[in-house]
Amino acid sequence: MIVEAKGLKKEYRGVRALDGLDLAIAEGEIYGLLGPNGSGKTTTILILLGLTEPTAGAVRVCGHDPVREPLAVKRLVGYMPEKVGFYEELSAVENLRYITRLNGIPEGEARRRIAEALEQVGLREVAHRPVATFSHGMRQRLGLADVLVKRPKLAILDEPTSGIDPEGAAQILDLIRRLRDEAGMTVLLSSHLLHQVQRVCDRVGILHRGRMVAEGRVAELTASGGYLARVGRASPRLRARLEAEDWALAVEEVGPGELALTLAEDGRPALLRFVAEEGGVVLELRPKQPTLEEIYLRYFRE
Amino acid sequence: MGAVFWKELADHLGSRRFFLLSLIILVVAGTSVYLGIQGFQQNPGAAQDFPYLRLFTTAPGALPSFLSFLAFFGPLLAVLLGFDAVNSEFTRGTVSRVLAQPIYRDAWINGKFLAGLATLGIVVVSIVLLIFGLGLFALGFPPDGPELARLGVFLVVALLYLGFWLALGILYSVLFRSTASSALAAVATWLFFTLFLYMIAGVVADQVVPVRADSPAEAWLRHENLRDFILRFSPVALFEEATLPILVPSYRGLSLLALLMQPGVPTNPLPLGQSLLVGWPQLVGLLALTSVCFAAAYLVFMRREIRTS
Numbered sequence: 001m002i003v004e005a006k007g008l009k010k011e012y013r014g015v016r017a018l019d020g021l022d023l024a025i026a027e028g029e030i031y032g033l034l035g036p037n038g039s040g041k042t043t044t045i046l047i048l049l050g051l052t053e054p055t056a057g058a059v060r061v062c063g064h065d066p067v068r069e070p071l072a073v074k075r076l077v078g079y080m081p082e083k084v085g086f087y088e089e090l091s092a093v094e095n096l097r098y099i100t101r102l103n104g105i106p107e108g109e110a111r112r113r114i115a116e117a118l119e120q121v122g123l124r125e126v127a128h129r130p131v132a133t134f135s136h137g138m139r140q141r142l143g144l145a146d147v148l149v150k151r152p153k154l155a156i157l158d159e160p161t162s163g164i165d166p167e168g169a170a171q172i173l174d175l176i177r178r179l180r181d182e183a184g185m186t187v188l189l190s191s192h193l194l195h196q197v198q199r200v201c202d203r204v205g206i207l208h209r210g211r212m213v214a215e216g217r218v219a220e221l222t223a224s225g226g227y228l229a230r231v232g233r234a235s236p237r238l239r240a241r242l243e244a245e246d247w248a249l250a251v252e253e254v255g256p257g258e259l260a261l262t263l264a265e266d267g268r269p270a271l272l273r274f275v276a277e278e279g280g281v282v283l284e285l286r287p288k289q290p291t292l293e294e295i296y297l298r299y300f301r302e
Numbered sequence: 303m304g305a306v307f308w309k310e311l312a313d314h315l316g317s318r319r320f321f322l323l324s325l326i327i328l329v330v331a332g333t334s335v336y337l338g339i340q341g342f343q344q345n346p347g348a349a350q351d352f353p354y355l356r357l358f359t360t361a362p363g364a365l366p367s368f369l370s371f372l373a374f375f376g377p378l379l380a381v382l383l384g385f386d387a388v389n390s391e392f393t394r395g396t397v398s399r400v401l402a403q404p405i406y407r408d409a410w411i412n413g414k415f416l417a418g419l420a421t422l423g424i425v426v427v428s429i430v431l432l433i434f435g436l437g438l439f440a441l442g443f444p445p446d447g448p449e450l451a452r453l454g455v456f457l458v459v460a461l462l463y464l465g466f467w468l469a470l471g472i473l474y475s476v477l478f479r480s481t482a483s484s485a486l487a488a489v490a491t492w493l494f495f496t497l498f499l500y501m502i503a504g505v506v507a508d509q510v511v512p513v514r515a516d517s518p519a520e521a522w523l524r525h526e527n528l529r530d531f532i533l534r535f536s537p538v539a540l541f542e543e544a545t546l547p548i549l550v551p552s553y554r555g556l557s558l559l560a561l562l563m564q565p566g567v568p569t570n571p572l573p574l575g576q577s578l579l580v581g582w583p584q585l586v587g588l589l590a591l592t593s594v595c596f597a598a599a600y601l602v603f604m605r606r607e608i609r610t611s
Contacts, residue, residue: 012607042609049402051608071404079402085395087313101305102403146399 008057019210032197033190035207041190078147082158088132117148137168157189230284238278306413314421339440354445377467381488384471386481463541469595503532544584547577
C-alpha cells in the first residue's frame, strides 16, 4: 500500500472536515476521490502531503509519516493543487526551474526533465512565454508538468479537470492514464465529476461530510442501478400487465402509447415477452447508470 | 533555502516597484549631497574634520540631510518590499505548490526575509558608494580609516533599521489576507512613526509639563525628557539617535542636559567605541524591535493553515 490512512479526523475551528476517514491505495493504481464540494477531499490531500496535521488518526504515505517526516513524503509525492497558481511574470520554464531547484535536482538533469515534461503536456512551443499569457487549460497542463519534473512515485492531483472544456479535460485524463502505464506512477485524483473520472480511475471512493460512503471499482458502483426501458405502441392491457409485475419498479406514460419504465435486472426476458405478446415495440432498453448524485443519495438513505 | 533566496532576490531586483523607489531615494540623496558639497566650496573650513561624514549629515538651506532622507524614505522602500511577500502567494495559489516541495516552511519565510534584506543592502551600499564617488570628485582626497570604519558601522545600523520595516511588511503580509489591506496598514504605520508620533509627542509633553520661555531649567528638562521618552517608541527616532553619534564624532548625546552644558563640553571627536556607547541603548532597542517583528511574522506564518478556501 502506497497510501494508508486510518481513522483520519480534522477540525478547522470547530468545523469537522474529516470524520474518521479510512483510505488505502495500492501501488500503480489510479484512485479517484469523489465527492461534492466541502466533503473533505482537499483536506484529505493536504493531510497526505503533510501540509496540514490531522486532529486524530494515522497516515503513512510511501512508507513515511507525513506529520513526522514531511520532507521525506514531499520528496516522493508530486502535488497539483485545485487552483494551481504560477508566478505570472516568469515563463513556464522558469516556473518549473524554481521547482527543480527547490527539489535540489542538478541543473543539467533539471533542463532535460523540464524539456521532457513540457513536451509531454504539449507546451513546448510556449515554454518561454510568461505564464500570464496562458489560458486556463494551459495552466492546468503546466501544473501537470510541474508534477512530472519531480518524477514522483505518487502524484496527487486535486480537481485536475475543473473548469476545462470537455476536450481539454479528455486530454488531461489521457495523459494521466499514460503516466501510469508508462512511468508506473500511482495517481490519486479528486473530482466532483464522476463521468469524467470513471474513464481513467481503477477505483473510486465517494466522500461525504468527511466520511467514505462508498468505495470500489467504477463498474461495481454504477452497475447496480437496474434497467431503463421505453416501450412504444403500448396498449392499456400491456400497461396493466406490466404494472402487476414485481420487477417493474416504475411505469409511467410519457407520450401517446409510449411508456417509460424502470425495471430490475431479472425482469428483462419477461418484459420482452410481454411486449411481443401485446403487439408493442421496445424502443430502448439500457442499464441505468446512476449519476454520482444518485449514488450519494442511495448511500445516504442506508 | 538558497533556491528561495535567489528567486526572491531576482524578483525584487527586477520589479518595477523596486526600480521606482530606488530612483526616488537616489535622486533625493544625490541632491542633498550635491548641496552639501556646494556648502564646502563656499565655506572650506567646514571640510576640515571628517568631510565625508559631513556629506551624510549636513545640508545647507531648507533641504534635509541624507541621513534624514534615509530615515524617512528608507522605510517606505523596505515596507513595500515586504507587504505582499506571503499573502500574494496565497492569492496567486502558488503557496501550496511551493510548500509541497521538500523544503521546510521556515526556510521559505527566512529566504524571503533575507532576500529582502540583501536587496536593501544592495540599494544602500550602492548609494553610499555613489556619494563617496561624488565626494572624491568634489573634495579631491580619499576618505581616511576612521571615516571608513564609521561608515561601515553606519551601514550595518541602517540595514538593521530597514530590516525592521521589512519584517513589519512581512508581518502584515502574513496577518492580512489581501495585499491591499497589508499595503494600507504598512503605509499607515510608516506615516504614524515618521510624522504623527513627533506631533503627538510634542502635544503630550506640552500638556503634561507646560513650559514657557521663562520656565525654570528643571521644567524644560522634564518636558524634553517626556518628549524623548515618547519618541523612542518610534524606530525612526531610535535610528536617528543611534546613527548621529556614529556619523558626528563630536556628538555626545541628545539630552537637553548635554545641550545646556554645551559651553563646558569639549568638542573634539570621540573614538568610534565611545561614539557607539552614546547610541548603544537605541541600537539595542532597534535590534529588539526588528527581532520581535520578524519573530511575530514567523510564528503566525508557521501556524497558518495552508488551505485558502
